[in-house]
Amino acid sequence: MFLLSAGDLVEEGTYEVHSRFNRVVNFSCKDRLATLVEESIGPGPVHLVMRGANLKKVHTLAVSATTVRLDGISFHRKEVRTYDSRILLPAAEAVVFRRNLRIMEHELHTQAPPKSLAYLLDEQRLAAFRSGFERAVAHHIAGGVQLLLNGEVKSGIGRLSGCGFGLTPSGDDFIAGVLIGLHARRQLHGEPTESLVSVIYHAAGKEGFLSRAFLRLARLGRVGEGMKRLLLALGAGDETETRDATARLLEVGATSGADLGTGLYMSLKAGWSCGVVDYPNPKMRDLRSVPYTSEPLLQNAKEEYGWS
């Protein structure tokens, strides 16, 4: 087997298997995350990209300053490519960015998996949520997003944190997408979004080892190669590059990619609508400008579940 690359935020430690999927094995060492992935997943801040490894049978991982040791096999870090996970984007040309954002929206509308958060952009997708509980989750998330849009960051993020299905709940993926979008806006448009990033991150719950780790990375503006390609495409790419990169994002996880993409899109769209703003107040005034289609959802949630 070969270790093709190691993310720049893979930390030293002796790790244990946290969770195992077909193409991914998550390892934990206290609060540190390192993830073994197949090539098809690609590099990321804490990814160790493997070729020829049977991920169903890997059990131990130890990382030092100089080596990565997997089930007794050592790889020297100097000989392995280090993936730079920082978001480094040139300033975007407004016309190009707007066109590409529309393309991303179209791809989310048409290609996102049925039970992802893309219903926040297209209410017709709510039809995929059939059972009473599924609809309740959908409404709950919609309610949280609406609170966010109304400037009630803590309440909105609090409602989204840990909400939804999967080992990394959909709400957490959405928040990660929002954080990445805020980082991108700073670089693409020069918006001072740092304080907002901090507010959102601290408002997010701290449940779930993986969610905590992903949110930490998103707060730092550290992303995988696929996300980086999308951000570059949005800022300066052509239509094909944008479509391709969005399609790749949508392949991540079962719905995680689409949920992340929805959060990213809504965050970027807000920035586009408002232009550069001065934020003396950490309230999210900017996201209020996003035309939000799910007003009926929030009303529904209020009626059905008595939420305020």
Add this chain to the structure above:
Amino acid sequence: MVLVGEIRKGAYFDSVTLMTVGKEVSATEGVVDAAVVMGTRENKAILDASGLLTPEFAEARDTDLLIGIKADNDAAAQTALAGVEELLKNARNKGDSDEAFKPKSLEGALEILPEANMAMISVAGRYAGNEAMKALEKGLHVMLFSDNVSVETEVELKKFARDKGLLVMGPDCGTAIINGIPLAFANVVNRGDIGCVAAAGTGLQEVTTLISNAGGGISQAIGTGGRDVKKDVGGIMLIEGIKALAEDDDTKVILLVSKPPHADVLAKVNKLVEGIGKPVVSILLGAEPTSPNMAATLEEAALKAVALSKGESLESVTAQLDAREADLEKQAEDLSAKRKNGQKFVRALFSGGTFCSEAQLLFRGHLSPVYSNAPAGDAQPLADSLKSQAHTVVDLGEDEFTVGRPHPMIDFSLRNKRIEQEANDPETAVILLDVVLGYGSNLDPAGELRDVVKDATGKVSVVCSITGTDRDPQNRSAVEAVLKEAGAIVMPSNAAASKLAAYIAERL
């Protein structure tokens, strides 16, 4: 109302698995609602609001998987809980299987197979054009199986492809053989030096299998989609296909298969063919052959291509087919003698559209009137596709038969019912059938036809052709043996079968 809950410590699944399990359990009889989620604070709040929070859940942690079921009674709840166990176990086993990753996008697929140079597209027509263009932009040839693609999109794709030196086979292209690999509905044939370009899917299957069965072989078989030769599209891919075969070192003889193209297209093709330097045989169904290299039937075209490939004369083919005419007439004489008074009509039931056309063209001058749901030649439109009228030729692959059901090459049930219906009609003398083998087609045609053919041959003559080779999954010889045993008269080609059917009816 009963509420039961279970906590699975440390269990984890992806979101779609959990939602799918929840949905399936919710659909169980007696279950009012169900949830399978991680025990985060917010999820517990929603469980509470939904009436699915059990007292035990309050202490659950975010690393715990919670299963909550609300049911009409305890028995239903316990059954549902057992169902969840089974579903999660299956999901886990599926995750543990060695099944390779299946990408969901072209980009994902190319990451796994970067050396791919062709994409085969079979999605709903309204999305197909977009996907085809994506593939072309990445430098891939395209086989477009999808139909319901607009002619404007087809032209745009083909012009773009032409400029990039790529092929677009389709839309509605169901057959191709590229580098010896059968694609979609296609057959296992010999490799050789005859290259085919066809705007007729079943026509391409017929010629490639006849070539193979006659000892020849196929270098490439390129489909263009039926609309390519019409004026709007202008024969773009027919021409590009011919050029590609002209430049291909492995191709010594080129065979073109089509219905008569638009005059402009024909002129372009003729001009191109003049300068190629390789022999070109063509079958333009419905057009009178005007040169020795043109054929009147698919069979004749295939045999001529083989003759040229072997360095034999075209006249030998003509002589062979002329000699067979006498045999067909004799056979028709014998078979017509077995028919009763009143039996006089041919009822042809085809799964291949090209065969339907070829049969009608061959019936000209022999049978009248002829009705069809896909009329060609002198045939008139059939008023009701489900009810035969005089001599009738039915294309069971037409829309009225295939909406909401599999194609008749795959699902024989509709045709079998029709065979029975026609056999019981006192005016039916001959039932004419095509049996198309190969990938994509019904895997047990002999088994599915045997009984209905046996019943029918007690009343009428059943004449059929088998399109395929012995190397096809169904094995042509094995199918032939079963059908002959059932009493069918098996002919070597659709042309031969159609002629025999016509000659029998002529004598009644």
